[in-house]
Amino acid sequence: MATASKLGDYLRARREQVRPEDVGLPAGERRRVPGLRREEVALLAGISAEYYLRLEQGRDRHPSDQVLDSIAGALRLATDARVYMRALARSPRTATRRSSHPERVSASIQSLIDGWPTTPALVHGRYMTTLAANPTAIALNPLFAPGINTLRAAFLEPEMREFYRDWDTMTAKAVAYVRSVSAAAVDDPELVRLIGELSLHSERFRTLWARQDVRRRTSGVTRLLHPQVGPLDLHYEKLALPGAPGQMLIAYHAEPGSPHGGTASDARAPGRAPAAYAYRHGCRRRGRTSTGPVSSGLIRPAGTLNRPPAFRAGRGPLRRSSPGSPHRGATSG
Template identity: 35%
Template sequence: MQATSSPPVSGLLRRAKLRHFLRTRRAQIAPEEVGLVHVERRRTPGLRREEVAALAGVGVSWYTWLEQGRDINVSEGIVNAVSNALRLPDHERAYFYRLTGHNPAPRPERRDRGGDQARMRALVEGWSFNPTYITDRYGGVQLASASAHALFGITPRDHNCLVKFFTDPATRRKYPDTDQVGRGLVAQFRAQSARFPEDPEFGRIAEWLGERSPRFAELWDCHEVDDPSQNVRRIALPDAGVVVFDRVVMRVPELPECLMVLYLSPPGAPRSAAPARELVDAHARGH
């Protein structure tokens, strides 16, 4: 198999991401985790290229080309084999698929949907008053509910969630789990960039933020990927203490580039916890 020449600019951007992603994932796997035992001391952490190639059942030269970002054809079977060798979780596997030009493999059907049903019920019942906003592909807020403005100070068209978090100390103080939230935002931004591999704006935003936030630069270099549909978010409010929300992220069919983010009172929350509407109303009255 031979590499082709003169790749388009979009292909170069995509393969640069692929190259960095594979290197960082390989470096995170200890040989002992995959049953490899070595006596000699290693100069670099993680697996070697030839070890990943052997685990995936592909040639060393071919895997080297893949990790170097050469313009080669990669089948879905090879993507799956390398994903297994690198022990990629579902969200990183989907990211890898997109970087190689394939649609992610469908996830196995889950039998127990009780948690999903509870979250959807809470979504339907609380749609009108829970903090809600819609972002563009880069995390820029396009629309926001009044409760989202009261809780987060979000002003549509003038608020980018990623930029605000890493450049505004007051915003970071709202989140007791600062490092976890920061990691999640960067990992989600990575996942979004794979959906639009031809868009250089992701790289420009990352470069701009990296110059202003050493922590962002560090997390961006880790190449972590996540595309969560639901997680828990703790927020510190001056008049209510630390409040726990179920943060739900949904894609909008009519706006394929956008994400809708909702903050709900978690299903099964103790009765002592005030509903989202009461918390937001009280916080708004304090402004």
């Protein structure tokens, strides 16, 4: 697919998100399109309407940085979105090519996160496939295990919707993040397969992807509901790993002195799992917690390796990454 058409798609999607009153223009009463008109963007950017039309239609393939900056200002794009737009406008000959080699986490990073017994930590590949995770992270959520694409799980696994109390916010951030890292590889087969599958099976994903929001959040707070310890408000930090393009180390921690301090690590202790999780282990769903020990399947005691169960009752096997799938990490996303 031509780079220019991707740029055009992005410009069209973004101008539809900007209201006239946001940029000092009268809203009017007879608008047939959402957001700004093309000629309004051109006016705000200080370029001709005909030239802007050529950009949206892909008939101009080499806009200057000055033009792109002017359009970014007209569309009120933040820094991450500006970087993304510039990447879309790059010539296909200079666009970054993805390596065909599988992503791998270094032994030193694996050793580092394994040495954090009270801090859930994992490493994502470029499209949010888990490449490595420590036992505490897997105890926090079995779907954080290596080999599972957490973007896919967020939209297609019902447990993730129960786990994230802020599921709507979390999914919006996740899609905006993947969009931000995909500009230089919009035709990457791995990305195309992942986006295709999610677009086919999730209306929520289709809506978010069509917005073309771009945002890289490296820290924040996420609101969780753990089956053992109940509600958790955890801070997260995302750190890019030097020498490993696209890999992000993610660590969760509670605010010092908060009611949630220590509760993330408490998830490793034996306990009971609610029916929403327990049914994956052959338990009946009765709207109450399972009476079996968590170590029987969901979360095992500290020091043991936890992985999601292989089957979900009535729905066949839990999909794991396979060679050539968009969800396969190197060590197993």
